Amino acid sequence: MKKALKTYRHVLIISDHVHRERAKCKQRELQNRDRFVQLKVISQLGDGTVEALLSEQPIGSALILCGEGALETERVAVSLGYARNDIYIETQQQMRAFCSQCHHITSLVTHERFVCENCRNQLEPSEHYSSYHRAHLAYPVFIESDD
Amino acid sequence: MKDRYQVKVEQIKQVTPQIKAFTLSSETAVDPFGAGAHLTLHLPMGDRQYSLINNPLEMTNDYQIAVKKVSANGGSHYLHEHLEVGDSVLVSGPDNYFPVHLEAQHVIFFAAGIGITPFLSMMPYLSTLGKTFELHYAVKNVESCPFYEELLKYTEQVFFYSGSREEKKKQVREALENRKIGTHVYVCGPETFMEMVVDTTRELRFPSRVVHEERFRPAAKIRNPKPFRVTVNGGDELLVKENESLLERLLDEGYPVSYACRMGICGSCEVTVCGGEVIHSDTFLTEKEKENKMLSCVSRGVGEIAINVVETNSM
Amino acid sequence: MSSKVEFPFPFTSDHYEYTNNSSPLIPARTVTVSSNYVEEVRLKRKLLEENHERCYRSLPISLESQWETLLLVFRELATYEPEHFSFKRRGNTYVFTNHLLQEEETFVYRDHSSIDFEPLDLVGRHVQEDLIVMGDRHDGLFLEAGQLCFPSNWSLTFVLGMEFKTIHTPVPAIAEFIEKVERFITRIRPNTAWERKNWSITISHKLDTPLETYSDWGKLRYHVTKENAGELVNLRVEVQRLFRLPVTNDILFSIHTYLLPLNELVANDDWLKKFYTNVKTLPQELADYKGISLYKPELLGFLEKALKRRKIER
Numbered sequence A: 001m002k003k004a005l006k007t008y009r010h011v012l013i014i015s016d017h018v019h020r021e022r023a024k025c026k027q028r029e030l031q032n033r034d035r036f037v038q039l040k041v042i043s044q045l046g047d048g049t050v051e052a053l054l055s056e057q058p059i060g061s062a063l064i065l066c067g068e069g070a071l072e073t074e075r076v077a078v079s080l081g082y083a084r085n086d087i088y089i090e091t092q093q094q095m096r097a098f099c100s101q102c103h104h105i106t107s108l109v110t111h112e113r114f115v116c117e118n119c120r121n122q123l124e125p126s127e128h129y130s131s132y133h134r135a136h137l138a139y140p141v142f143i144e145s146d147d
Numbered sequence B: 001m002k003d004r005y006q007v008k009v010e011q012i013k014q015v016t017p018q019i020k021a022f023t024l025s026s027e028t029a030v031d032p033f034g035a036g037a038h039l040t041l042h043l044p045m046g047d048r049q050y051s052l053i054n055n056p057l058e059m060t061n062d063y064q065i066a067v068k069k070v071s072a073n074g075g076s077h078y079l080h081e082h083l084e085v086g087d088s089v090l091v092s093g094p095d096n097y098f099p100v101h102l103e104a105q106h107v108i109f110f111a112a113g114i115g116i117t118p119f120l121s122m123m124p125y126l127s128t129l130g131k132t133f134e135l136h137y138a139v140k141n142v143e144s145c146p147f148y149e150e151l152l153k154y155t156e157q158v159f160f161y162s163g164s165r166e167e168k169k170k171q172v173r174e175a176l177e178n179r180k181i182g183t184h185v186y187v188c189g190p191e192t193f194m195e196m197v198v199d200t201t202r203e204l205r206f207p208s209r210v211v212h213e214e215r216f217r218p219a220a221k222i223r224n225p226k227p228f229r230v231t232v233n234g235g236d237e238l239l240v241k242e243n244e245s246l247l248e249r250l251l252d253e254g255y256p257v258s259y260a261c262r263m264g265i266c267g268s269c270e271v272t273v274c275g276g277e278v279i280h281s282d283t284f285l286t287e288k289e290k291e292n293k294m295l296s297c298v299s300r301g302v303g304e305i306a307i308n309v310v311e312t313n314s315m
Numbered sequence C: 001m002s003s004k005v006e007f008p009f010p011f012t013s014d015h016y017e018y019t020n021n022s023s024p025l026i027p028a029r030t031v032t033v034s035s036n037y038v039e040e041v042r043l044k045r046k047l048l049e050e051n052h053e054r055c056y057r058s059l060p061i062s063l064e065s066q067w068e069t070l071l072l073v074f075r076e077l078a079t080y081e082p083e084h085f086s087f088k089r090r091g092n093t094y095v096f097t098n099h100l101l102q103e104e105e106t107f108v109y110r111d112h113s114s115i116d117f118e119p120l121d122l123v124g125r126h127v128q129e130d131l132i133v134m135g136d137r138h139d140g141l142f143l144e145a146g147q148l149c150f151p152s153n154w155s156l157t158f159v160l161g162m163e164f165k166t167i168h169t170p171v172p173a174i175a176e177f178i179e180k181v182e183r184f185i186t187r188i189r190p191n192t193a194w195e196r197k198n199w200s201i202t203i204s205h206k207l208d209t210p211l212e213t214y215s216d217w218g219k220l221r222y223h224v225t226k227e228n229a230g231e232l233v234n235l236r237v238e239v240q241r242l243f244r245l246p247v248t249n250d251i252l253f254s255i256h257t258y259l260l261p262l263n264e265l266v267a268n269d270d271w272l273k274k275f276y277t278n279v280k281t282l283p284q285e286l287a288d289y290k291g292i293s294l295y296k297p298e299l300l301g302f303l304e305k306a307l308k309r310r311k312i313e314r
Helices: A017-030 A051-055 A070-079 B075-082 B113-129 B148-157 B165-176 B191-203 B246-252 C037-050 C060-080 C119-126 C172-186 C211-223 C269-280 C284-289 C293-309
Strands: A010-016 A036-042 A062-066 A087-090 A095-099 A105-108 A122-130 A135-140 B002-016 B019-025 B038-043 B046-051 B062-068 B088-095 B106-112 B132-138 B158-161 B183-188 B211-213 B228-232 B237-240 B270-279 B293-295 B300-308 C023-025 C056-058 C085-090 C093-098 C103-108 C130-137 C140-147 C193-203 C233-244 C251-261
Touching (some): A017 A062, A017 A087, A051 A070, A095 A122, A135 C211, B038 B075, B046 B062, B046 B075, B106 B113, B113 B132, B132 B148, B148 B158, B237 B246, B246 B300, C056 C119, C060 C140, C172 C284, C233 C293
Parallel strands (some): A010 A062, A062 A087, B106 B132, B183 B211
Antiparallel strands (some): A122 A135, B002 B088, B038 B088, B228 B237, C023 C193, C130 C251, C193 C233
16 A cells, blocks of 8 residues: 655656646645655656666655656566565556557557557457556457457 | 474584584485574474574575573573584575565664674675675673674674663664664564664654564464364364364364365465454464464364355355 | 366355455465377477467566466476476576476576576476566566466456456455455465365366457357357366465465366266256356356257156256
């Protein structure tokens, strides 16, 4: 279970340029006398420049990631000792679906059937969710007469 | 994990006037162990647990323990005064309730007195893995402290505390301040020392899951089991004798209770408790579950209890 | 030994139960060598060759546990199957000999440059089992490495890095069960092995049924009839073992998969009766979960015919 962000004393927000305003908003919302909220804006999340910054954070701090590529940054953070529960991802991106046939991840607008961008299989997203891939598993659709 | 087996005392070393280190070996292969593990010695006065102090990655079929003589007639006295090279000792394990977490980026050990022992295996282990650590060690006198020579190997990483309680408290706080993400803390020593360190980590907002204390032990076996009465499913009344378990009684009466380990570990033989007092002896149920559940293989009622046994597992 | 004699028939009672029916294994073994050893190990290697990404995945943090697993399994094979395997140490160098395949593996412990594959990927090529390493981390139990050639409709790539309790398809009927299993796993003591049998059904005699090729083998589920069930339908039993690696404190999960065509199963009266009653009393939700609902009437029809033929009362 995730703790409320309000319970942390130190929060680091990393954002890409696109999500800068949203991140600033978040910073204003959280910042107060007892809480230090640092905002770092970089050109693109997951470009490998944040490792030093992440490892310098005080113990017990929370991490908020805004933007595309948050997943790679999250994995770096976990490898540096962050607990997965202390990492929050803010993104406008819609649902992600993991193709069970070719492993390609497609971003979706709705939870309905779709065609995998990579292998062209018709897929149906399921409730099975991976917090590692931040994606729902999608199964191929069979029509009964399909032989 | 092996049940009881014999090992032979291969070497005894006087570490300090109060501490002896014992090397125990076996002709057959002994099980590997992890840093922080302990061995249980079955001695005439009862079972005693001692941390293993050798490097798990360099273990060559022997277990090493260090024992401080604490009382005139306890287990440590027996080991110090009666055990000689060549003697056999009945042991079980090794087991580990104080494992090292490999995801840690940096480890801080806090030890006081003989509480140093689990860290004697952790430090060489982490060194072999190329991980960074530091030891903060509270002792009465630095030069005559246990394993002083060994610790000199890590001069840069070892910090001795030998002042008053207030001074120690200040030093512990300083050691824990401004720590980075990925730091894990391990503490072992007398209760008051462990509390001091753990309280400081709380004040400094360390997540509790990165603070490891050598405290947890499985629930004790019920020593003098007494008979008790059980009402099952609001009907049958059974008597569980002192020398049998509730599970055995239920199975004898034909109740289809699932079971597996019979050691209070797997949770298969859980039954619902509807009334009466229960002595829990398992390591499976949560405190909340214990309010209305019991494991029939190891836990027992007091006087009279009422339970429900589901006919078939509804799952 | 014939494959039928060694088939680990999973049902002990006449009704369906879904429990943590794990029991401790003494001595603590993680693998078993069956009569299909050579054939199945060859199939595993072929699958690894053709689809390495699908069959092998690991996170860097798993490496210590992988080495520990390699040593453990090689030692175990040499200790319990000395006629087929031997394992020798010369200084820091170890030599494992597989007499069944006439192969030798030489390596320096914890020296990655001394082996061609990752340690788990190497040791897995000498056993029939699929091998999974789960890391016992401060924030949970996570799947950190796996060599998985014979999965029953799941994807190693999808579950890599996932927390144990989220690995299974979310089904309300088993949610509480999974939570209990996780708690059970965290309490497994070092050097201790536990075993449970898990059953499902595979249409066709095929060990490798990964989710990735579901569109190939999954459609066979629509083709089961009362007439062809004996040949097409196989009882699939996974002997699953959990072992606490003492040095890293992580968990090794091994899965040995056995298949038995129904035609062979029904030749044993006791098995036939137990299998029939278990399928019949299987709750709908679990029949869906195990993928049986599609052909349950045809399957029951076939079994009822067999019961009648063998004059067994239902």
